[in-house]
Amino acid sequence: MILSELQLAPGKLPGIGPARRADLQRLGVGSVAELLLLAPRDYEDRSTPCSISQAVQAARVGGARGASQQDPMETLTGAVAEGAARRANTRCTVLAHDYIRTSRGMVLKVLLRDTEGTVAALLCFGRNFLANKLPVGSDILLSAVFRFQYGEIQSSDFEFVAAPPAEPTSGSAASAGPTAVSMPTTTSPPQADSFFRIEPIYPLSGGLSQTVLRAAVRSAIEQYAHNLSDELPEELRVRRGLPTRSAAITMLHSPTSVAEANEARRRFAYDELLLFQLAIGREVTARPERPPLPPADRAQSRAARLIASLPFDPTADQEKVLQEIRADTSGTTAMLRLVQGEVGSGKTLVAFLAALDYIDAGRQVAFLAPTELLARQHAHNASQLLLPLDVRVELLTGSLPAGEKKRVQQAVASGTVDLVIGTHALLSEHVAFDCLGLVVIDEQHRFGVLQRAALTHKAKAPDLLLMTATPIPRTLALTLYGELDISSIYSKPAGRLPVKTHLASSKRADEVYARVRKLIDEGAQAYFVYPLIEASENGAALRDAVGMRDYLSTGAFAGVKVGLIHSRMPEAEKIEVMRAFAAGEISVLVATSVVEVGVDVAEACCIVVEHAERFGLSALHQLRGRVGRGTRPSFAFLIFDEPLTEDAKSRLRTLYEEQDGFAVAERDLQIRGPGDLSGIRQSGFLGFRFARFPEHEALLKTARLDAREILLHDEELTQAVHQPLSRALELFLNQLGGAP
Numbered sequence: 001m002i003l004s005e006l007q008l009a010p011g012k013l014p015g016i017g018p019a020r021r022a023d024l025q026r027l028g029v030g031s032v033a034e035l036l037l038l039a040p041r042d043y044e045d046r047s048t049p050c051s052i053s054q055a056v057q058a059a060r061v062g063g064a065r066g067a068s069q070q071d072p073m074e075t076l077t078g079a080v081a082e083g084a085a086r087r088a089n090t091r092c093t094v095l096a097h098d099y100i101r102t103s104r105g106m107v108l109k110v111l112l113r114d115t116e117g118t119v120a121a122l123l124c125f126g127r128n129f130l131a132n133k134l135p136v137g138s139d140i141l142l143s144a145v146f147r148f149q150y151g152e153i154q155s156s157d158f159e160f161v162a163a164p165p166a167e168p169t170s171g172s173a174a175s176a177g178p179t180a181v182s183m184p185t186t187t188s189p190p191q192a193d194s195f196f197r198i199e200p201i202y203p204l205s206g207g208l209s210q211t212v213l214r215a216a217v218r219s220a221i222e223q224y225a226h227n228l229s230d231e232l233p234e235e236l237r238v239r240r241g242l243p244t245r246s247a248a249i250t251m252l253h254s255p256t257s258v259a260e261a262n263e264a265r266r267r268f269a270y271d272e273l274l275l276f277q278l279a280i281g282r283e284v285t286a287r288p289e290r291p292p293l294p295p296a297d298r299a300q301s302r303a304a305r306l307i308a309s310l311p312f313d314p315t316a317d318q319e320k321v322l323q324e325i326r327a328d329t330s331g332t333t334a335m336l337r338l339v340q341g342e343v344g345s346g347k348t349l350v351a352f353l354a355a356l357d358y359i360d361a362g363r364q365v366a367f368l369a370p371t372e373l374l375a376r377q378h379a380h381n382a383s384q385l386l387l388p389l390d391v392r393v394e395l396l397t398g399s400l401p402a403g404e405k406k407r408v409q410q411a412v413a414s415g416t417v418d419l420v421i422g423t424h425a426l427l428s429e430h431v432a433f434d435c436l437g438l439v440v441i442d443e444q445h446r447f448g449v450l451q452r453a454a455l456t457h458k459a460k461a462p463d464l465l466l467m468t469a470t471p472i473p474r475t476l477a478l479t480l481y482g483e484l485d486i487s488s489i490y491s492k493p494a495g496r497l498p499v500k501t502h503l504a505s506s507k508r509a510d511e512v513y514a515r516v517r518k519l520i521d522e523g524a525q526a527y528f529v530y531p532l533i534e535a536s537e538n539g540a541a542l543r544d545a546v547g548m549r550d551y552l553s554t555g556a557f558a559g560v561k562v563g564l565i566h567s568r569m570p571e572a573e574k575i576e577v578m579r580a581f582a583a584g585e586i587s588v589l590v591a592t593s594v595v596e597v598g599v600d601v602a603e604a605c606c607i608v609v610e611h612a613e614r615f616g617l618s619a620l621h622q623l624r625g626r627v628g629r630g631t632r633p634s635f636a637f638l639i640f641d642e643p644l645t646e647d648a649k650s651r652l653r654t655l656y657e658e659q660d661g662f663a664v665a666e667r668d669l670q671i672r673g674p675g676d677l678s679g680i681r682q683s684g685f686l687g688f689r690f691a692r693f694p695e696h697e698a699l700l701k702t703a704r705l706d707a708r709e710i711l712l713h714d715e716e717l718t719q720a721v722h723q724p725l726s727r728a729l730e731l732f733l734n735q736l737g738g739a740p
Contacts, residue, residue: 006033006224013219015212023206035220036249037268038213039689040200043261046089046143047197052118055146056153058086088155089196090114091163092142094134110134112142120146120153139163141195161195198255217253225249231271231728233721236706242267266699269690273700275732276688277707278725282715290461293329293361293437302356302389309388312494314353318346321487325354325465328485335463340471341489342661343625344496347467348378350489351440352385354465359391359418363437367421368455370443372397372571373578377600378442379421386419396422396431399571426455433458440465469625470618471665490662499628501636501656503612512608512637513556519606520560520587524632526606528552528590529623531614533566543610549590562588565595596622602630612638613648617668620655 010029011021029035092112099106100123108124108131122144124130134140144158202213230237230245237244243251243263251264298304303322307314314322321339328335341347355365367382369375379395386393394417396408405425411417415434420426436459456462471488504512516526532544545566553562563586565577574594580586582601589595589604596619607627612620620638628634638652654667691700710722717726 006036006228007031008224010035010216010220013216013223015215015219019206020208020212020216023208026205027203027208032220032224035217036225036253037689038202038217039265039268040252040261041203042201043255043258044087044143044199044201045258046087046195046199048089049196050086050089051116052088052090052092052114052120052144052146052153053116055086055088055144056148086145087143088114088146089143090116090141092140092160094136094138094140095119096136097131097134112140114142118153120155122158123154123156125156134160143195198257198261200253221249221253229724231724232274233725240270240702240706242270265690266696269688269692269696270699270703271728272688272691273696273703274707275729277700277704278711278717278729279733281707281711288334288461289332290334290463292332293357293363296357296360301360302386302391303353303360305389306353306356306385309385314349315346315489315491315493317341317489317491318350321350321489322353324485324487325350326357329354329357329463334461335465335485337464337485337487338466338468339487339489340468342471342492342664343469343622344492344629345469345489345661346493347469347489348381348442351442351465351467352382355419355438355440356386356389356391358437358463361437363435364412364415364417364433365419365438365440366426366433366436366455366458367419367440368426368442369421369423371594372399372423373574373594374442375421375423376575382419382421392416392418394420396420396425397571398423398425400425431458435459436462438463438465440467442467443469469622469661470668471662488662497628497631497634498659499624499634499636501624501638503652503656504637504639506610506639506641509610509639510556512639513552516588516606516608516637517556517560519635520557523603524606525581525584525586525601525604526588526608527595527604527623527626528588529595529607529609530590530592531611533568533592542614545590545592548610552588552590557588560587561585562590564590566592567594593619593623595626600629601626603632605630605632605634606637607635608637608639610639611641612652613640613644615651617651617654617664620651621661621664624655625661 009021009031010016010024011018013032013035016024024030024035027038029038092114095111095113098109098111100109101107102125106128108128110122110124110130111119112122113119122130122134139162140160141163142158142160144155144160146153146155148154199210200214200217202210202217204210204213225246228246228249232242232245242248245267248264248267251260252268255261255264325335325337325339328337339347339350351367355367358365367378369378375395375397379393382391382393392411394408394411396405396412400408408417408420409430409432412420413432413434425431439455439462441455441464456464466484502512520526528548530543530545530548532542534546535542535544545564549562549564553560563577563581565574569577577586577589581589581604584603593615605627607623609615609620609623615623624636627636636655638655640648640652644652650667654664658664658667710717710725713719714722717723717729
C-alpha cells in the first residue's frame with residue numbers, strides 16, 4: 001500500500017479520541033497518511049548538553065545583541081528585544097515546592113538544582129498537579145528555556161522525565177555530592193536516550209499538546225510506516241538520491257540530526273512537486289487549437305466606447321496588457337495568460353475590456369470569483385459600465401433562490417447572456433453555455449487545477465485569463481506553470497493615494513483606537529480586522545470579531561454605528577452590511593479577513609488589523625489595499641502581540657517599509673514559500689506542506705523535468721512501474737485539486 005492510500009482515521013490510534021480527532025481535523029489531518037505527513041513547524045534540539053547557567057547566558061547575549069542593533073521594529077513600537085533563547089538540557093534535583101499568588105490564582109513553583117549547582121525555578125502555570133510528579137528530592141532529566149527575571153532564574157517552558165540512576169563523574173565533580181552528575185551520553189540508559197534527542201514541534205489546535213501529538217505520530221509510525229511501498233519508481237528515487245518513503249517518515253519525525261530532518265523534507269518536497277508537475281502537465285499546459293477571434297473594427301468596438309466613457313485614461317500598463325491579450329486572441333492556440341498586479345492596479349477593467357472583444361464576436365464570457373462578496377461587486381461594476389453598451393450581464397451564486405438560479409442557467413445555456421459572473425456555482429454540472437469564448441478567473445490562486453478545468457471544459461478550447469493580486473516572480477511562475485504567459489500591471493491609476501502604515505504593540509491599542517476615533521469624527525470610515533470570528537474557536541487569548549464589535553461599540557466608538565461581517569453570516573446579511581457600509585450608514589466595520597478581497601469603499605481611509613502577526617504578508621498587503629481608494633489620507637494600523645517571532649517581525653517590517661505589491665510578494669516568497677500561488681489547492685491558501693521557495697526552486701525544476709520525461713513515455717501512467725504514482729496523483733488531485 002502506498003502512503004496516500006492509508007486513509008484510516010487518526011481516531012483509531014492510541015490517545016486520539018473524538019475530541020482530539022476534531023482538533024486534528026482543524027490541522028488538516030483526517031487520516032493516518034495525513035498524520036504521518038504532518039510537517040513539524042520546528043525542532044527542539046535536546047541532544048546538545050547545556051547547563052542552566054549556559055542557557056541563561058546565551059539568552060542574555062542574544063538580548064544584548066538585539067538591543068544594540070536598534071531594530072527599526074523595536075524603535076517604532078517599543079517592543080523589547082528577545083534574546084535567542086537556548087534550551088537547557090541537563091539533569092536536576094528537585095529542592096523544594098512553593099506557591100505564588102498571581103492574577104491566574106495560586107501557581108506552583110518548583111525549585112531545583114542542576115549538575116553545576118545552579119538553582120532555578122519552574123513556574124507551573126495551570127499545572128499545579130506537577131507537584132506529585134516532581135517530589136522533593138527526586139532527580140529528573142530536564143529540557144527548558146530559562147531567563148533571569150524577578151531576581152531569579154525562571155522557566156515556564158519546560159519538559160522533563162524521571163532520571164535514570166546517576167553515574168558519578170570522576171574527580172572533584174564526583175565528590176560534590178549526588179547532584180554533580182554528568183550529562184547522559186549515548187551509553188546512558190534508554191530513558192535518557194529517548195528524552196535527550198531532537199524532538200519535533202508540531203502545529204497545535206484546540207486541546208492538542210505536543211505530548212499527545214508526538215505519541216500519536218509515533219504510534220502511527222510503529223503500526224504503519226514500515227509496511228509502505230514507494231510511489232516513486234526505484235530507478236528515479238535512486239537517481240535523485242532520495243530516501244525511501246518509510247525511511248523519510250522516520251527521519252522527519254525522529255531525526256538524529258538536523259541534516260537528516262532536512263533530507264526527509266527534501267524527499268517529501270520532491271514528491272509534492274513531482275505530483276504537482278504531473279497535474280500541470282496533464283491539465284493545464286495543454287493548449288488546444290481553436291479559431292482566432294474574427295477581425296474587428298477597434299475604433300467602433302464596445303471596448304473603445306467603454307474607454308471613451310471613463311472619467312480617466314487607462315494607464316500605460318493597462319493598455320500594454322490589453323494588447324498582449326489581443327495578440328493571443330488573434331492566434332490559433334487557446335490563450336492561457338496570467339495578469340498580475342497589486343490591489344487597485346486596474347486588473348478588472350482590463351478583463352472587462354478583453355471580454356468586450358469576445359462579446360463583439362458573439363462569444364460568451366464567464367467570470368469566476370472566489371467569494372460571493374467579490375462576485376457581487378464585480379457584477380455591480382459590470383452592470384454600471386457595460387449595460388450602457390448593450391451587454392447582458394447576469395450573476396450566478398449558490399445563495400440565489402432556486403427559481404432565480406434556474407432562470408440564469410437557462411439564459412446562459414440559450415446564449416441570451418453575454419457575461420455571467422459568479423462563484424463556484426458556475427462550476428456546477430447544471431451550468432452549460434451556448435458559445436463560451438473566454439473564462440476569467442479572479443484571485444486564481446484560490447481555485448484548484450481541477451476547478452479551472454471544470455469551467456474550461458464547458459466549451460471547446462475557450463481562452464483562459466487568470467488574475468491575481470498576489471504577484472509571482474517571473475522565474476518561479478514560468479517554472480510552475482510552464483506554458484503560461486504572464487502580464488504585469490505595475491502602475492496604479494491616477495489618484496490612488498499611498499497608505500501610511502503604522503506598527504503598534506497591543507499595549508498601545510487604546511492609542512490607536514483614539515486616533516481612529518478622531519478620523520471617524522471627521523467623517524471617515526474604518527475597518528477593524530480580527531483573525532477569529534468568536535473567542536471559542538481557539539484556546540489562545542485572542543481578540544475576536546464578535547467580541548470586539550461589542551467592546552468597540554460601547555467603548556472607544558460609543559455613539560458610532562459599528563457593523564459586523566464574517567464568513568458564517570448568511571449571504572443576505574453580509575450583502576446588507578456591505579451595502580450599509582458602502583452607503584456610509586456604518587462608520588466602523590468589524591470583520592475577519594472576509595474583507596480581504598472585493599470590498600471597495602472610497603470613504604474607508606483607515607484599517608486596523610489586530611493580532612497582525614497571525615496574518616500572512618500577502619493577506620496583510622491585501623487588507624491594506626482596502627483603503628486609499630478615495631481622496632482622504634489613508635492609514636493602516638497593524639497591532640501585534642509580543643513577543644514576536646523572527647518571521648513575524650520580518651513580515652511586519654516589510655509592510656512598514658514597502659508599498660509596492662511586487663516587492664511585498666518577493667519578500668513573502670522568501671518568508672513562507674509559494675503557498676497557494678500555484679493554485680493547485682482548492683482554496684484557503686494552504687500551500688505545499690514541504691516545498692519552500694526559493695529553497696526548493698532547483699528541486700522544482702528537477703521535478704518538472706522528471707514529470708515531462710514520465711509523461712512523454714507514459715502519458716496515462718498505465719505502465720506497472722508508474723501505477724503507484726498514478727494512484728498517488730489521483731488522490732493528490734482529489735484532495736488538493738478540488739474536484740468540483
